[in-house]
Amino acid sequence: MKRINQYKKMFSVENSIDLKSLKTSYRKLVKEWHPDKFQEGDAKREEAEIKSREIIDGYHFLVSIAPETKLANAEEYKALTTASGILDFQHKGQLLEITFLDGTTYEYFGVPKKIYIKMINSDKIYRFAKRNIFESYMYRKSKKTMQEA
Template sequence: MKRIAEYRKLFNAAANTDLKELKTTYRNLVKEWHPDKFQDEAEKAEAELKSQKIIDAYHFLVSIAPETKEANLAEYTVTTTESGIADFRHKGLLLEVSFMDGTTYEYFGVNKNVYSKLINADNQYRFAKRNIFNSFLYRKSKRDLEKA
């Protein structure tokens, strides 16, 4: 959640910012922080780090944008209703769930209490289906996209 807030602050974006506005802001930030604009080596190095952060933030915000979620909703619904859980990992407030069909999704804001209930549930898939899959902000994992 901290990362989401940080990226939204960088882009001055609200939770419901549309992709067109996000893209415009991204282009303006990239122009502003392009390393070739700076002559001093220290400034150039700082601009390179900042531009990399801008690129990462843009890709992340696009992956959790409402339009992206809506476009991929059918695939997500099929995965969460027809494919069982192969594996899951929890770190901080991030729960990464790998499904039997090979896809992996990240769920943001899953606290330790919910994770403990998932682990101790009689049927983890049923618990996740009722309490995690449609309750938390999610995105398709980068690791999954790299495999494809």
């Protein structure tokens, strides 16, 4: 949640994420912090390189959790969470990362340790996640499906 708030603050997003205003803010920030604006060897250029990477990461992150993006991918997400099992999962802070059998990984934000412990202790982890996590917490697709060789 801290990461979400940090990126929202960077892009001056108040409540809901609107892709059009996010894109406008992104372009303005990239223009302001583009490393090519500064001279080679200038300390400000190094700062601009770091800041521009942070801006790009923040933009992609916010786009991935935007309501419009979720709506566009809702059918795929519903199919995945109803048909695929869980391969692996990790909990760090309040971030739960679940990897499904097809290799796709989703991050769920704001999952308390208490819910995670209940999930681990559950007889059927997938069933618990389906009932208590998949539709209850903010999520984003963090890694693409692994390519078949």
